[in-house]
Amino acid sequence: MSTPYARLPGWADYGLIPLINLLVAFVVAGFVVLLVGENPFRAAVILVEGAFGRGQGIAYTLYYATTFIFTGLSVAVAVHCGLFNIGTEGQAYMGGLGVAIVCLSFDRMLPWWLTFPLAVFASAAIGALWALIPAYLQARRGSHIVITTIMFNFIAASIMVYLLVGPLKPLASQAPQTRLFLEGGRLPKLNWVIELFGGKVRSAPFNVSFLLALAMAFGMWVLVWRTRFGYEMRTYGFSPKAARYAGISETRVIVLIMMVSGAFAGMMALNPTMGDQHNVAIDFVSGAGFVGIAVALMGRSHPVGIVLAAILFGMLYQGGAELAFEMPAISRDMIVIIQGLVILFAGALEHMFRPAIEALFASFSPRAVGLAASGKDG
Amino acid sequence: MAQAAIELVGISKSFGAVRANRGIDLEVARGTIHGIVGENGAGKSTLMSILYGFYQADSGEIRVGGRPASIRTPNDAIAAGIGMVHQHFMLVDNFTVLENVILGAESDAMLKKSIARARSELERLEREYGLEVDPDAIVEELPVGLQQRVEILKALYRGAEILILDEPTGVLTPAEADHLFRILRQLKEQGKTVVLITHKLREIMAITDTVSVMRQGAMVATRETKNTTVEELAELMVGRRVLLRVEKGEASPGAAKLAVDNLTVRDSRGVTMVDRVSFEVRAGEIVGIAGIAGNGQSELIEAICGIRRAVSGTVLLDGRPIDLTGAADPGELRERGLAHVPEDRHHVGLVLAFEENENSILGYHDRERYAKGMFLDIDAIRDDAREKIEKYDIRPADCRLKTANFSGGNQQKIVLAREIEQNPGVLIVGQPTRGVDVGAIEFIHKRLIAMRDAGKAVLLVSVELNEIRSLSDRILVMFEGRIVGERGPDATEGELGLLMAGVERRETAA
Numbered sequence: 001m002s003t004p005y006a007r008l009p010g011w012a013d014y015g016l017i018p019l020i021n022l023l024v025a026f027v028v029a030g031f032v033v034l035l036v037g038e039n040p041f042r043a044a045v046i047l048v049e050g051a052f053g054r055g056q057g058i059a060y061t062l063y064y065a066t067t068f069i070f071t072g073l074s075v076a077v078a079v080h081c082g083l084f085n086i087g088t089e090g091q092a093y094m095g096g097l098g099v100a101i102v103c104l105s106f107d108r109m110l111p112w113w114l115t116f117p118l119a120v121f122a123s124a125a126i127g128a129l130w131a132l133i134p135a136y137l138q139a140r141r142g143s144h145i146v147i148t149t150i151m152f153n154f155i156a157a158s159i160m161v162y163l164l165v166g167p168l169k170p171l172a173s174q175a176p177q178t179r180l181f182l183e184g185g186r187l188p189k190l191n192w193v194i195e196l197f198g199g200k201v202r203s204a205p206f207n208v209s210f211l212l213a214l215a216m217a218f219g220m221w222v223l224v225w226r227t228r229f230g231y232e233m234r235t236y237g238f239s240p241k242a243a244r245y246a247g248i249s250e251t252r253v254i255v256l257i258m259m260v261s262g263a264f265a266g267m268m269a270l271n272p273t274m275g276d277q278h279n280v281a282i283d284f285v286s287g288a289g290f291v292g293i294a295v296a297l298m299g300r301s302h303p304v305g306i307v308l309a310a311i312l313f314g315m316l317y318q319g320g321a322e323l324a325f326e327m328p329a330i331s332r333d334m335i336v337i338i339q340g341l342v343i344l345f346a347g348a349l350e351h352m353f354r355p356a357i358e359a360l361f362a363s364f365s366p367r368a369v370g371l372a373a374s375g376k377d378g
Numbered sequence: 379m380a381q382a383a384i385e386l387v388g389i390s391k392s393f394g395a396v397r398a399n400r401g402i403d404l405e406v407a408r409g410t411i412h413g414i415v416g417e418n419g420a421g422k423s424t425l426m427s428i429l430y431g432f433y434q435a436d437s438g439e440i441r442v443g444g445r446p447a448s449i450r451t452p453n454d455a456i457a458a459g460i461g462m463v464h465q466h467f468m469l470v471d472n473f474t475v476l477e478n479v480i481l482g483a484e485s486d487a488m489l490k491k492s493i494a495r496a497r498s499e500l501e502r503l504e505r506e507y508g509l510e511v512d513p514d515a516i517v518e519e520l521p522v523g524l525q526q527r528v529e530i531l532k533a534l535y536r537g538a539e540i541l542i543l544d545e546p547t548g549v550l551t552p553a554e555a556d557h558l559f560r561i562l563r564q565l566k567e568q569g570k571t572v573v574l575i576t577h578k579l580r581e582i583m584a585i586t587d588t589v590s591v592m593r594q595g596a597m598v599a600t601r602e603t604k605n606t607t608v609e610e611l612a613e614l615m616v617g618r619r620v621l622l623r624v625e626k627g628e629a630s631p632g633a634a635k636l637a638v639d640n641l642t643v644r645d646s647r648g649v650t651m652v653d654r655v656s657f658e659v660r661a662g663e664i665v666g667i668a669g670i671a672g673n674g675q676s677e678l679i680e681a682i683c684g685i686r687r688a689v690s691g692t693v694l695l696d697g698r699p700i701d702l703t704g705a706a707d708p709g710e711l712r713e714r715g716l717a718h719v720p721e722d723r724h725h726v727g728l729v730l731a732f733e734e735n736e737n738s739i740l741g742y743h744d745r746e747r748y749a750k751g752m753f754l755d756i757d758a759i760r761d762d763a764r765e766k767i768e769k770y771d772i773r774p775a776d777c778r779l780k781t782a783n784f785s786g787g788n789q790q791k792i793v794l795a796r797e798i799e800q801n802p803g804v805l806i807v808g809q810p811t812r813g814v815d816v817g818a819i820e821f822i823h824k825r826l827i828a829m830r831d832a833g834k835a836v837l838l839v840s841v842e843l844n845e846i847r848s849l850s851d852r853i854l855v856m857f858e859g860r861i862v863g864e865r866g867p868d869a870t871e872g873e874l875g876l877l878m879a880g881v882e883r884r885e886t887a888a
Binding site: 222226227228229230231232234235238239241242244245246247 | 683685707708709710711712718720722725726727728729730731732736739740741743744749752753754756
């Protein structure tokens with residue numbers, strides 16, 4: 001027989017449950033803070049104020065969020081196809097190569113608004129190509145995408161190290177990075193938007209790639225829920241057998257969606273390079289690809305959720321940095337622990353409180369949770 | 379009357395807002411066979427799961443042998459002398475029969491003593507109940523009927539006085555089912571109590587002493603079997619009068635629409651599943667393929683529909699061959715007018731996580747009417763889905779609802795509506811009423827006959843002999859990958875049963 005289960009209204013499903021999970025994560029994190037002898041309430045205040053209190057903090061939060069939107073979208077879009085792309089990290093790193101090629105070639109002659117589209121294309125293309133190989137191996141040779149993408153992260157890292165200590169490095173330099181991009185390779189800041197609302201920003205790397213990230217989030221929604229290809233890929237994601245029955249090509253779906261995923265990842269490279277450091281340096285991704293997994297998980301693989309989750313993680317990064325600065329007992333590693341707790345409760349233990357909340361809703365208003373749906377007819 | 383073996387008093391159980399069992403009272407007399415019938419989702423399985431300790435009742439009392447029993451886990455149930463044979467066997471396939479029987483009942487850290495004890499105990503059970511099975515056989519090598527016997531042995535070995543069987547004949551041949559019934563009668567004579575859950579009313583009539591009917595989580599009636607009829611039970615189950623056999627006129631077959639010639643299909647291990655099969659289906663007729671599950675029917679229809687590679691042979695659709703190399707595009711076959719209602723609607727025919735309207739275009743999502751360039755035409759898709767919901771009386775009538783939230787019968791209607799409304803020339807239907815309740819079966823059967831009368835060729839594969847007999851104009855019987863006989867719709871169940879079991883007989887009737 002079918003398992004009867006209750007449905008929650010949308011606001012509880014997408015609002016209340018994540019909120020409860022988040023609160024629990026912060027409560028547990030509070031105990032950790034208590035353990036090292038600091039006041040958890042003051043820590044929370046510093047964290048939130050550091051992230052949202054002043055214009056400067058907001059700008060940094062959104063800068064980090066930009067990165068996480070790209071990597072979150074990258075992971076999420078593959079999840080809809082039933083694929084777990086752990087290679088976002090490496091695809092983003094390789095995307096940096098695209099940025100480097102375009103900026104080093106054109107920053108002397110073209111204005112930013114011409115280099116930017118070229119760099120978007122190049123980073124997306126190289127990210128997509130980097131995802132293509134594992135995708136092909138999965139689709140045609142059956143090698144598991146989780147394994148191959150992890151291995152490709154290492155290969156990407158090695159290639160980038162080779163390039164950054166060799167061909168891409170200016171001759172006289174000792175640092176493993178490209179030369180600084182000129183004006184044509186630097187993205188305009190968006191800090192003025194925050195100042196428009198009365199915030200004060202001294203200097204922060206919040207830049208136009210944030211807008212690109214939002215556009216890509218919308219693009220992902222269209223792709224997944226409004227195109228025929230999105231329909232095919234969701235069919236395959238939920239049930240490969242049904243896809244076969246419906247005449248959907250497995251190879252095509254896997255290869256294309258992994259390339260889209262790689263392209264999202266590759267575009268992440270724009271934000272820290274053209275937007276902030278104005279060069280491509282070693283290890284500039286620094287784990288953002290893996291944070292993308294958490295963002296996708298927490299955002300339920302939906303673009304709106306991903307943007308919100310990315311801002312939350314941006315807040316943890318920015319606020320966490322402030323916290324480490326204000327409270328010496330709380331080190332950088334403690335911040336990682338707090339982030340880990342958020343991932344644990346919001347992502348991995350997503351279903352922990354669900355049954356209790358469903359039961360609660362059911363006892364209040366049985367009709368609201370879909371009794372009519374699983375009722376008596378035929 | 380004999381003392382009650384089990385008494386259930388006021389059992390209620392809810393899952394969230396769904397009340398699966400509502401104040402159920404049931405009394406099963408010792409030494410009888412008690413049937414429980416009801417549609418899917420009527421709460422039979424929930425009730426038995428409560429009795430066996432899988433679920434806890436929200437309220438109510440269980441009494442075993444007159445004493446209140448607290449059954450919180452299956453172990454409690456076993457201790458109270460209750461054994462259960464599940465619909466899907468709980469056996470370790472690569473263990474021997476003996477190993478399976480002692481699993482969970484080992485008495486020592488080392489197995490030697492337990493095995494020796496089990497061996498002598500099994501011999502005794504064999505003698506007493508006619509439950510012959512080789513204790514050293516590997517379970518996966520045994521036919522299904524014998525695997526079921528192992529399940530029964532497991533329960534008896536644990537000292538069960540009360541045996542619950544959940545849909546025990548679903549996977550059995552008629553002969554195996556008869557043997558099972560003989561065993562059950564023997565158990566009854568030895569004073570054991572049997573509770574039989576099924577939706578096959580004829581079995582109830584054949585073997586039970588008492589029968590209880592459930593509907594929508596409530597126990598609506600209990601009857602002495604000898605004082606009731608199949609018609610009365612069906613009416614009690616559904617809550618209204620049901621036609622058990624659809625009316626249909628004479629077939630007037632036309633030209634061959636689908637011609638299968640010498641088709642051979644192997645499975646992934648290289649075992650021949652379909653062996654040189656030839657037949658044709660003409661316009662305006664229903665050809666039924668009868669057979670016990672696993673005799674190549676699934677592979678046959680998958681090969682015809684281009685989902686599975688065939689080794690050799692040809693299939694002609696309207697005189698033109700179908701690509702059997704496994705590279706066929708099912709989408710192209712749909713274009714050519716071949717529609718397919720797959721046997722497994724949960725994993726193949728539907729995507730349960732999709733909204734209803736999304737499933738109503740599965741396989742046809744490339745059609746122009748559902749698309750605007752590379753985009754889906756959401757409005758057109760939903761309008762189309764609403765139309766089908768109306769026409770096929772799919773309930774609840776909500777095309778935005780997740781497909782998983784529809785009942786089995788309504789899910790099947792979603793698939794049928796999708797395939798039939800594309801107006802195909804050939805319709806291939808696998809197990810159209812598996813897990814579908816009586817009311818919807820009637821509707822589905824009428825639809826299939828309407829297809830036939832509209833001049834379509836219908837190929838029906840079903841393990842339900844009744845369904846095959848009442849719908850088909852010609853019946854082909856498959857056994858071990860081959861078609862072992864063709865009969866008319868008036869063939870008796872016994873005759874078909876023998877063919878299905880692979881008993882060779884002289885061809886007398888064609």
